[in-house]
Amino acid sequence: xxxxxxxxxxxxxxxxxxxxxxxxxxxxxxxxxxxxxxxxxxxxxxxxxxxxxxxxxxxxxxxxxxxxxxxxxxxxxxxxxxxxxxxxxxxxxxxxxxxxxxxxxxxxxxxxxxxxxxxxxxxxxxxxxxxxxxxxxxxxxxxxxxxxxxxxxxxxxxxxxxxxxxxxxxxxxxxxxxxxxxxxxxxxxxxxxxxxxxxxxxxxxxxxxxxxxxxxxxxxxxxxxxxxxxxxxxxxxxxxxxxxxxxxxxxxxxxxxxxxxxxxxxxxxxxxxxxxxxxxxxxxx
Numbered sequence: 001x002x003x004x005x006x007x008x009x010x011x012x013x014x015x016x017x018x019x020x021x022x023x024x025x026x027x028x029x030x031x032x033x034x035x036x037x038x039x040x041x042x043x044x045x046x047x048x049x050x051x052x053x054x055x056x057x058x059x060x061x062x063x064x065x066x067x068x069x070x071x072x073x074x075x076x077x078x079x080x081x082x083x084x085x086x087x088x089x090x091x092x093x094x095x096x097x098x099x100x101x102x103x104x105x106x107x108x109x110x111x112x113x114x115x116x117x118x119x120x121x122x123x124x125x126x127x128x129x130x131x132x133x134x135x136x137x138x139x140x141x142x143x144x145x146x147x148x149x150x151x152x153x154x155x156x157x158x159x160x161x162x163x164x165x166x167x168x169x170x171x172x173x174x175x176x177x178x179x180x181x182x183x184x185x186x187x188x189x190x191x192x193x194x195x196x197x198x199x200x201x202x203x204x205x206x207x208x209x210x211x212x213x214x215x216x217x218x219x220x221x222x223x224x225x226x227x228x229x230x231x232x233x234x235x236x237x238x239x240x241x242x243x244x245x246x247x248x249x250x251x252x253x254x255x256x257x258x259x260x261x262x263x264x265x266x267x268x269x270x271x272x273x274x275x276x277x278x279x280x281x282x283x284x285x
Contacts, residue, residue: 008108008109009109010106010108010109010110010111011109011110011111012103012111012113012272014275017279018275018279021275021278021279022113022271022275025115025139025271025274025275025278026101026115026271028135028138028139029099029101029115029135029138029269030099030101032131032134032135032138033099033117033131036097036131037097038097038098038099038117039095039097039098039099040098040099040100040101041081041084041085041098041099041100042100042101042102043074043077043080043081043084043100043102044074044080045073045074046065046071046072046073046074047071047072047073047074047075047080048069048070048071048072049062049069049070049071049072050069050070051079051080051083052072052075052076052079059106059107059108060072060073060075060105060106060107061073061075061105061106061107061108062107073105074102074103074104074105075104075105075106076104077100077102077104077114077116077268078116078118078236078257078259078266078268079236079259081098081100081116081118082118082120082259082260082262082264083259083260085098085118085120086120086260086261086262087260096119096120096121096122097117097118097119097120098117098118098120099115099116099117099118100114100115100116100117101113101114101115101116102114112270112272113270113271113272114268114269114270114271115135115268115269115271116266116267116268116269117131117132117266117267118264118265118266119264119265119266120262120264121262121263121264122263122264122265123256123263123265124265125215125239125240125241125242125254125255125256125265126215127265128254128265128266128267129145129215129242129254129267131267132244132252132254132267132269133145133221133244135269136244136251136252139274139278140278141246141251141274141277141278142223142246143223143244143245143246143251143252144223144224144225144244144245144246145221145223145224145225145242145243145244146224146225146226146227146230146242146243146244146245147212147215147216147224147225147226147227147240147242148212148226148227148228148230148232148240148241148242148243149208149209149211149212149228149239149240149241150231150232150237150238150239150240150241150255151208151238151239152185152205152208152209152228152229153167153229153230153231154231154238155204155205155208156182156185156205156229159202159204160178160179162175162178164231164233165233167229167231168231168233172186172229175229181200181201181202181205182229184197184200184201185197185201185228185229186229188226188227188228189225189226190224190225190226191213191216191224191226193226194209194212194213194226194228195213197209197228198210198213208228209228211240212226212228212240215240235253236257236258236259237253237254237255237256237257238256238257238258239255239256239257240255240256241253241254241255241256242254242255246277247277249273249276249277250270250273251269251270251273251274251277252267252268252269252270253267253268253270254266254267254268255267
């Protein structure tokens with residue numbers, strides 16, 4: 001029996017203090033994004049399943065629409081934003097910097113509110129990484145910035161003939177025993193570690209490690225850590241990417257990607273997680 005006050009698991013309810021806090025977070029982000037020449041886009045909540053090829057193996061909320069076409073609720077805003085800008089509105093605008101504030105949905109009833117930004121035709125991750133750090137600062141947060149590079153574990157797996165999923169194992173001891181340079185990479189944590197490590201790396205990794213270092217050089221952020229062997233399967237960031245983490249909670253994920261043959265950079269802020277953290281902080285004061 002479902003009681004009158006019950007809500008589906010994974011759905012979100014904001015009211016009073018939490019609703020005002022959520023709106024304040026969005027307002028501060030909007031101001032910074034507009035100040036940095038981003039324009040807003042709001043995509044439809046419905047998409048054709050055939051437009052979600054990148055996530056064909058994921059749990060989407062799917063149903064039959066008009067003409068018996070398979071329809072899904074918005075699962076990923078970046079996919080939709082990139083498709084709509086490059087395929088539908090590119091003839092009417094040449095603008096490259098866009099942001100959105102909208103939820104995404106996962107099967108069966110998970111709802112996630114996000115603030116996202118996409119910089120089309122951008123080859124440098126630094127501007128969007130700096131922008132997300134600026135928004136976190138405006139919110140009074142100083143999360144850990146974890147800088148990664150998906151190409152490094154992929155190159156290591158290819159070079160050593162390993163299954164890439166081995167790099168998705170929290171216990172990296174078995175990986176470290178295969179080559180001495182892998183042990184050195186596992187021990188990298190700070191910028192100084194990375195600078196020291198690069199000198200002893202095999203040639204096929206040098207370029208990608210230097211890309212991590214260059215990315216950090218243009219974004220001075222004291223609370224930075226480097227994770228060259230961190231592998232995050234299942235998303236479209238196949239190059240440099242980063243996460244911003246506070247109290248073991250992910251607040252931001254961003255990186256470089258290519259969608260619709262357009263190399264770009266972007267990030268997504270997990271609004272619900274930030275609301276939770278700020279509410280906990282306010283309850284302690």
